[in-house]
Amino acid sequence: MPGICGIISKTEKARNLEKVKMMVDCLVHEAFYTSGTYVNNQLGLYAGWACHAGSFSDCMPIFNEKKDLVLIFYGENFSDKEITDQLKGRGHAFDRSNASYLIHMYEEKGDQFLQDLNGWFNGVLIDLRKGKVILFNDLFGMQRIYYYESQDAFYFSSEAKSILKVIPESRQIDIKSLGEFFCCDCALENRTLFKNIFLLPVGSSWTFSNNSEVQRNCYLDAQSWENETLLEKEYFFERLKETFKKILPRYFRSEQKIGISLTGGLDTRIIMAYLEATPEKYPCYTFGGMYRDSFDVKIARRVAAACKQIHQVVSLDKKFLFQFPEYAERTVYLSDGGLDIGEAHELYINKLAREIAPLRITGNYGSEVLRGARFLRASFPREELFHKDFKAHLQNATKTYDSICGGHSLSFTLFKDLPWHEYSRLSIERSQLIPRSPYMDKDLIALMYRATPEVRRSKDVSLRLVEAGNEFLSSIMTDRGIGGKSNYLFRNMAHIFYEFLFKAEYAYNYGMPQWLARVDHVFAPLHLERLFLGRHKFHHFRIWYRDELSDYVRDVLLDERTLSRPYFNRVFIQHMVRSHTEGYRNYTTEITKILTAELIHRLLIET
Template structure:
């Protein structure tokens, strides 16, 4: 995804410039990116950036009128209009659709300007008046900064591959990080998949002078939100409704076209109920599959119709399967090995979404923030998959996860799950377009910390908000049968939907081993036609056995794959044979090992 790059090193000027350009080149994933460099030899500062053309950060480097303060910035800030108006009254000239206002906010507020920023971002500010640079990111850590430091230099980048590109000695997997990735689908805390490469913690403010880091501090502490008083139910609802309606226009305000990514759930329904857009001016779309229109597609179509907006279905079909090898490899590469190969549909579908609008509004995080939904967990791999010598790392992963899970339920999501796990898909989405969600707006998150407990585990508040803002939308059932007009018929229909939701989950990739034997015996009946496509648009248990079987076998039967030190090589061969035969289900295991093998080939082995 677009981002920033930096080398802080006062020696080897020519080499630093050469390396900087190599780092930028490794992050130029698409022809619609812009890039540039900023160099200050005297302080040993070598900075670069990539960005979407015409985006909020496509104005680098930003400088003040006297040109003694410069800013390299990536991401977006959703500033309150009053803040921008205040800067204008003080005589500052800037384009409110770009990051140009931020340099003036620093002039007025000093380093405290970071607390006032609302969004996902990272950046480096160079103040020549004090001969210092400040490296920073958003309070959640959603715009990653990977870094490596030693006694001679400090390197950082929004993508780890940029560091691997110029320092081959860093191309080693970290076993603890690998164990966490296998167990949790991501790496925990501020470690990464790579030895001696770490993540800048969220809310960081690291200061550099004379070519070295002199201070590592934070500008935001979660306790300032956690310690707020709890509101009563009616006060909370009233403030949530007002705040949500107030902040939504920030996310739809853009000089570029904005599209609404609709699902059949409540999170995007709330957005549609509260945002008032002219008829026909907000293109809506839903990701769909090849077998049938899913509930997501059917319901989203109704929602768009009620709101008098056009709706499109972006289909994951045979073209995706034909391009899967290329898409899987590019997804793994862009995400620095974090996005699993099976999620290559994110790259494919977001590329299609960009053709509709380069900015995508989603409901991401809504369920987790408003209703405490948690699907993030540590899961031990199947017995026999890994070399027994690796078991300690799997146990450590579970222990670490259990420890961090004890945080405040909201803090766990926004300061742990979102930047560690949610970021992974976000990184590939952002490679294609600009993805926004209003649910992690600072004003919303701060308020939800004050929610009474009884409102954080049910659908009552979201349903009420939808009904109050657009009653017609409240009459439409969600994909899980929630809402709508309550009667005996709707109750039966909800039970029917829930049955097929769970049945598709098992048939799609969660089928237990004992049931796969029966399923293989019934294969001639093609029962997948009954279950698949009602709720999901990707079906890898079947695809790994059919359309994608040859690619999987070519990669995982290769000598390089079967000799990886963390694998039980004999089990790998057995696993592939049994899954392809259809009498065992190893969908998740194949996906993980396929991803790791691509990671080795694209980023480690050279």
């Protein structure tokens, strides 16, 4: 994933310059990236960046007219036109299509300018007038900054691997975080998988100046949102409708081509309901599989046609399986170990999506923000997988999770669930294209804090939003049988039917009980998966680990390097691999986690 990196240090000037170039090289993963460096010896700053060519931040570094302010910025900002109009009116010169106006926002407002930004971003601001450097990220931490502090230097980067590259002593697994990785699918409390490498907290603004301590400030004021007065349901809905109408155009402003990633669910439906577009202006696409058109594909095709936009399917095909080792390893490497190999398809399909358009509008995070969905959870993994000495770290992980679960539910989602758990998938998407979601807009978030708990737990507001924006779209049921204009009895029967298919597919794939796996083993030559799979999901790793990917699973997991890791029970891993690849047991989740952990060691620790 592109981003920023750097070193703040008054020692080893030549060596620091060499190191920052190495760090930048670690951020450049594709030929369509651009990159560069900026050095200020007086302040001891050695900074670099990488970004997508032609993107909002492809104009670094940014200077003000007097050249005494410098900004290195990665990400996007979704402000209204009035802000740039005001800056123009005050005589500032900049290009409205990129990030060049941001330095003038700081020039006019000082440190307070961060509170006026709206998007996912991180950056380094150099104020030569005051002799200080400000390192910052966005309110939600969705543009990560990893950091490492030594006795005489501060290292930071959008990717941990660039710090690992220049700090060999950091190439150690943080054992506490590894326990959380197995229980929660991510490290908690702003720790990472790597020893002494941490995450900048959400909404941070850290100031470095000569001969003084680092000022670790936070410009996020979540408490003011949490203390807002709740709105009556109908009044809230009217406010929500007007707010969504207002913010949506912000995400369709770009000189680059924009594509819309459609699903069969509510969140992309809401976007289409309020989109004002001429016919065939925005190419729409849906991710599909190799067995059949999923409900996502069928419904998205109808939605696109209703809005007079072209639709196509981006398919996960046999080529992905043939190249799976490459995509699995790149997924782990690019995400700094944050995304497991069971999500390697995200890299493949987003690479194909970039061929349609370099910007991708998505409904991601709509269910979390509008309907209170939560994906960061703790579950105790199968104990037999682990060495007895490691089990205490699993128990500690569940205790840590329990300790962070208090407080406002929306704040948990925005400031813990999304930046710690959901970020890793976003990092893979960003490696290939630029995703945008209106559901993380600051104005929308502020309003959602004023929804009652009852409203945030219900699908009714989302359904009403679709109907108010485009009545015809509300007549189309979702992929889970929600909505539509049929009578009450038919809608309920349809919902039950769709939910049955969803759960049946899960039971045949990831969630197949061990007794059923033994039965399925007998019928494996008939390839019954072609009957059961593909209606809801387009990735089917239980079958793939058993068949097409079985050689890869055996090669990695039965290798002595894997079996000798001090965390694992080698005897159970050997049993697990043999029984799953021979088809009479289901260890899909366990194989995914152990494969991922092993690749973290090989690609990020030992390389």
